[in-house]
Amino acid sequence: MLDRLILNANIYTLDSRQPRASALAIHRDRILAVGGDDLRALAGPDTQIDDLGGAMLLPGLVDAHMHWLWTSMNLQRIDLMDVAPKQAAVERVRLAAQRSTPNEWLLGYGWAQGRWPDGAFPSAADLDPISPANPVFLRARSGHAAWINTAALRSAGISANTPNPPGGEIQRDPSGQPTGILFENAINLVSERIPAPSLDSVADAMRAAQKLAWQQGLTGFHDFDDQDAFEGLQVLRANGELGLRVLKNINKAYIEHAFGLRVRFGFGDDWLRIGALKLFADGALGSRTAAMIEPYSGEPQNRGIVVVDKEEMAELVPQASRAGLPTTIHAIGDRAVHDVLDVFEAVRAEEAALGIGRSARRHRVEHVQLIHPDDVGRLAALDLIASMQPIHATADYPMADAFWGARSEYSYNARMQLDRGTRVAFGSDSPVEPFNPLLGIHAAVTRRRADGSPGPDGWYPQARLTMDETLRGYTQGPAYAAGTEDRLGKLAPGFLADVTAFDRDLYAIDPDEILNVHAIGTMTGGQWRYRK
Numbered sequence: 001m002l003d004r005l006i007l008n009a010n011i012y013t014l015d016s017r018q019p020r021a022s023a024l025a026i027h028r029d030r031i032l033a034v035g036g037d038d039l040r041a042l043a044g045p046d047t048q049i050d051d052l053g054g055a056m057l058l059p060g061l062v063d064a065h066m067h068w069l070w071t072s073m074n075l076q077r078i079d080l081m082d083v084a085p086k087q088a089a090v091e092r093v094r095l096a097a098q099r100s101t102p103n104e105w106l107l108g109y110g111w112a113q114g115r116w117p118d119g120a121f122p123s124a125a126d127l128d129p130i131s132p133a134n135p136v137f138l139r140a141r142s143g144h145a146a147w148i149n150t151a152a153l154r155s156a157g158i159s160a161n162t163p164n165p166p167g168g169e170i171q172r173d174p175s176g177q178p179t180g181i182l183f184e185n186a187i188n189l190v191s192e193r194i195p196a197p198s199l200d201s202v203a204d205a206m207r208a209a210q211k212l213a214w215q216q217g218l219t220g221f222h223d224f225d226d227q228d229a230f231e232g233l234q235v236l237r238a239n240g241e242l243g244l245r246v247l248k249n250i251n252k253a254y255i256e257h258a259f260g261l262r263v264r265f266g267f268g269d270d271w272l273r274i275g276a277l278k279l280f281a282d283g284a285l286g287s288r289t290a291a292m293i294e295p296y297s298g299e300p301q302n303r304g305i306v307v308v309d310k311e312e313m314a315e316l317v318p319q320a321s322r323a324g325l326p327t328t329i330h331a332i333g334d335r336a337v338h339d340v341l342d343v344f345e346a347v348r349a350e351e352a353a354l355g356i357g358r359s360a361r362r363h364r365v366e367h368v369q370l371i372h373p374d375d376v377g378r379l380a381a382l383d384l385i386a387s388m389q390p391i392h393a394t395a396d397y398p399m400a401d402a403f404w405g406a407r408s409e410y411s412y413n414a415r416m417q418l419d420r421g422t423r424v425a426f427g428s429d430s431p432v433e434p435f436n437p438l439l440g441i442h443a444a445v446t447r448r449r450a451d452g453s454p455g456p457d458g459w460y461p462q463a464r465l466t467m468d469e470t471l472r473g474y475t476q477g478p479a480y481a482a483g484t485e486d487r488l489g490k491l492a493p494g495f496l497a498d499v500t501a502f503d504r505d506l507y508a509i510d511p512d513e514i515l516n517v518h519a520i521g522t523m524t525g526g527q528w529r530y531r532k
Contacts, residue, residue, distance in 0.1 A: 002047045003027055004497075004526060005039060009052040010505055013491040014059055014475060024057070026497045029525035033493055050528075055520055056505045058471060059490050060219025060498030061437045062245065062478035064387050065366060065427030067143070068221060069229035070109075072205035073197065074431045075212075078108030080138060081431075085116050086126065093138070094130040105135050105152075105194050109431060112141040112286055114399050121171065124149045124180025137190055141432055142286035146187045148180050156190045165189065167280075167307040169289075184283050184305050202232035210236075210244055214530035216436040217500040217519030220245030220488075222387075222427065222478060224278055224366075227254055237272045243529045245498065247482040249275040249328060252308065255320065264324030265362070266483045270496065275482065276328040276364065277320040280307040282336035285369065285399055290333030293372060296403045303335070310339040317347050321361050322354075328364035328387065334372045334407070340365055341378045348382050358383040362481055364425070367392070370404060370411040380420040385481050387425045388414050390444035390470070391433045397459045408460070414444070414473070415463040425477035426470070437474055441506065442514040444470040450515055467507050497526040 004026040011021040011034070018034055025033040025042050033039055043049060078096050083089045089111050096106050113121050127136050127149035135152035139145075153159075160176045168185030170178050182190065197205075213221070223229055223246055236242040248268075250258050255277050267274040283289025283305045288296055291304040307330075308316075317327045327347075331337045344363055351361060364385040369392065379386050393412035400408040410416070414424050426444070428435045442450075444465045447458025458464060465473075479489030487496050501521030506514065520532040 064425035081110035426473035
């Protein structure tokens, strides 16, 4: 029996055997047939028929790098995204402080000092007059720095005598006093003091975020948050409310638990499944903590911060591989990328000796924001997945030009990886950037911001991608990374009925028009989760 028939659609299947179609026949959660009006013959009296009026239909778009709990909870926090100058951010905190109860933590996200006129880091002194009693914790847009007030420093017991934790730094003034800025692992000194949200509030926040994700055309994502995110996702799954396909990666703090439970890659179901061990090799460009081979331009003493050193990665990655888990490693600076590639090269040699095929361990490098010219071809040679975020290129290019200079030619460059045969998977790094995939698609194809900067040809225009390459990065790339390429990533008989519908044909329009396109339908498992 046919449950649903989609007709009059402009379908791009991404299946080489049948690239174009106008109709899909769906039984339960699977595609039964792909074709044209001839599929009407399959319809019965109870078949739901959807006429899409010529709308573009694609395999469901997946965000391959998202912080789901962080994204969900930020919907309820002080929004500092794109707020400039610093005084405007302080004013938002002041308004939140007026509404707060005594000793309540004020939490916010999104500030970026690089987008302020003077480019200087803020300090506790900016926050103390407006919130002397309430502790304030404001995470930077990159996620790799935090801005706190004196009450928060006091809560965590941070003083001039507090040492920097491994892989972190407490910024200090010339007299040695903490300024109120924390980098990398030092953030945990304060974040661990913040009361954890209840499971009910986590699940509620995720329900709201899921609706927004459907409205943007997303049918799934790969998550990089901690155990609270996993628990919230499990609640939605148990209640039958999870309508996005989720690959859940395991952060370093919990890997020993995974080893003890003998959890392996792919454990779970098509809604929620286990992914890889997640490590951080370094920080980020925005906080200038990405680990560099040569110093940052204008900062001769700064080569960034190594968060997990090469020796520890060389112990953990093969251990995970032997336990049946691939590894995905955050690497932004060229030193971090180089060290990660060295580690994966050794692990691939061990896997070969053990008879473990490369497709059995789908190792990833997250971000690959700056790569040394000598390392460009190594991801393809080692069959690693380049998990990249096209929108970072257009968001970050002024900082890259300022602090990496001519090295920027080798930054944010998926073109270099695709040309060498590397598998790529695209995402947003939400909430660092919005999870609307059209923003990433536009950035990949044009290398320009919405306002047209830095010019008509884009930033390093030789790095632009074709529309087809880009859409495969949001469909087939994530499917392969999740081990679900046999049922997701294209529209073909037997595949899961996950589709994204747009009101215009992305292949046919001028790239300048991409940001005027809208998602008008999102389906997972044969059910419309969003229709406009």
